[in-house]
Amino acid sequence: MLLTTRGRYAVTAMVDITAHQDTGPVSLNQIADNQNISLSYLEQLFAQLRHAGLVVGLRGPGGGYKLAHPAESITVAQVVHAVNESVDATQCGGMKNCSGGQRCLTHSLWDKLSQQLYEFLDNITLGELVQWPSVREVMERQESILSNTIANQRVALEV
Amino acid sequence: MLLTTRGRYAVTAMVDITAHQDTGPVSLNQIADNQNISLSYLEQLFAQLRHAGLVVGLRGPGGGYKLAHPAESITVAQVVHAVNESVDATQCGGMKNCSGGQRCLTHSLWDKLSQQLYEFLDNITLGELVQWPSVREVMERQESILSNTIANQRVALEV
DNA sequence: TATAAAACAGACTAAATTACTGGGTATTAA
């Protein structure tokens, strides 16, 4: 309940936008294709990302989403937080009754863990993430698949 | 899917045992009372902890569980791992297909996160945990509730 | 030796959450 597909999809989609926004807004259709995520599901996630002020939607043909702020100022923690209520590992979400109205025996452990996790994720921005060699590598692979698909479509049309 | 009630219950129960094992094995009934956890559910968790070689069960009256190794050599990561398949944050569990047979765009991020998490939890032993002031505080509260309950039962018997 | 306290076992159920689908409306570039 700490980190699920939901948060992963959101971050992956945001990285996709970050990497491609220099050629205009990125449509959810593109992301759905690139990352193998259901379009409708993406729409739900982006409703939350938009409400959190992380992206701006542009309607109409050629529309899509772009980042609301520079990629260097959006952290992974913000993205996860926007779609996932929290990155909290405690049972009680900070204040409530872990155990009979009081903090449970290990409350402070989970609290400290949550803090560690948050610090880690809040210390990585989308701008940094797209520079990671391991991320760039996957991006390039996806782009080559994309161009192959387009090439195949051309061939199909020509034949 | 990273850390749920399951793992929290297990660690809490193990801390309870660590704190009270000097007076002999600790029964699941005691833990269920102290920590407000269902007995049957605890039994399931302890089957896993036992299979992982972290605890030893002693049957019969006066029986219960005790740690299989010194509290200083059992880490929180081991406990969580025993009841929760893993502390893995990646979608694919390390090797599989995040995205169409290949690693997804953010695989390395989740991989790194999992590593951080594991290191944190593997660096805290049960022995250390029971020394944390915040943990001792909760333990003392629980013990005073317990002795009150016993005192009340005595009064009830005397009347 | 009978009893009761405990571990040990496994199948089943309930509740919650996650992931996903479908059917729409609104906006806007071309």
Place this chain on the structure above:
DNA sequence: TTAATACCCAGTAATTTAGTCTGTTTTATA
């Protein structure tokens, strides 16, 4: 005018988690 896109909401399917129930085995002790 059309088509591509965002935007919205209600519902469902799948999965996982949490918990219950019904036993059996073992063993200390009265």
